[in-house]
Amino acid sequence: xxxxxxxxxxxxxQEGKTATLTCNYTNYSPxxxxxxxxxxxxxxxxxxxxxxxxxxxxxxxxxxxxxTTLKQSLFHITASQPADSATxxxxxxxxxxxxxxxxxxxxx
Amino acid sequence: xxGVAQSPRYKIIEKRxxxxxxxxxxxxxxxxxxxxxxxxxGPKLLIQFQNNGVVDDSQLPKDRFSAERLKGVDSTLKIQxxxxxxxxxxxxxxxxxxxxxxxxxxxxxxxxxxxxx
Numbered sequence: 001x002x003x004x005x006x007x008x009x010x011x012x013x014q015e016g017k018t019a020t021l022t023c024n025y026t027n028y029s030p031x032x033x034x035x036x037x038x039x040x041x042x043x044x045x046x047x048x049x050x051x052x053x054x055x056x057x058x059x060x061x062x063x064x065x066x067x068t069t070l071k072q073s074l075f076h077i078t079a080s081q082p083a084d085s086a087t088x089x090x091x092x093x094x095x096x097x098x099x100x101x102x103x104x105x106x107x108x
Numbered sequence: 109x110x111g112v113a114q115s116p117r118y119k120i121i122e123k124r125x126x127x128x129x130x131x132x133x134x135x136x137x138x139x140x141x142x143x144x145x146x147x148x149x150g151p152k153l154l155i156q157f158q159n160n161g162v163v164d165d166s167q168l169p170k171d172r173f174s175a176e177r178l179k180g181v182d183s184t185l186k187i188q189x190x191x192x193x194x195x196x197x198x199x200x201x202x203x204x205x206x207x208x209x210x211x212x213x214x215x216x217x218x219x220x221x222x223x224x225x
Contacts, residue, residue, distance in 0.1 A: 044151065100149050
């Protein structure tokens with residue numbers, strides 16, 4: 001059966017460092033992958049979309065990679081700030097299968 | 109631009125009761141989605157509408173859940189009768205529609221938090 005795993009439930013880093021979040025999947029070949037941010041009590045907010053034929057996508061301090069051979073996407077936040085603290089979700093393909101999310105805390 | 113509106117924000121009911129949630133998508137968005145998000149998990153797609161037609165309802169528990177999209181705009185999701193395991197946040201999202209990938213980007217409402225006692 002299809003499975004989506006996001007690394008550790010929680011990730012704590014120091015302000016200014018780079019946060020790296022992982023999304024691994026099995027038994028699935030999505031044409032694209034999306035990353036969303038979710039704050040407590042709010043709905044997810046779209047951040048980035050990357051297609052299967054794209055290796056890397058950037059937007060300001062955010063970078064996403066997509067390795068269809070490894071069946072993995074990495075999501076990086078450079079020069080992290082306390083305001084980046086939130087849960088980050090990956091979602092695969094048109095049927096929008098979400099991972100459970102990784103709760104990121106950036107400490108000042 | 110107004111976002112996706114959902115109501116109510118919170119609802120507490122007893123098991124076996126009925127409940128309904130309402131969603132008003134972003135104006136001009138042809139596609140509407142309902143998700144269930146259980147605490148600690150990612151959202152799970154329940155049903156997808158394209159205008160007023162159902163595109164995917166494969167994960168909707170049809171024995172107790174129903175949804176409709178009135179005139180291709182607003183939508184309601186109903187649970188009848190509710191079970192304890194239905195306690196979750198119900199999220200509504202909308203997107204421009206099909207075609208380019210940009211049209212598939214979803215915009216979510218704040219959700220309705222349902223507690224079934």
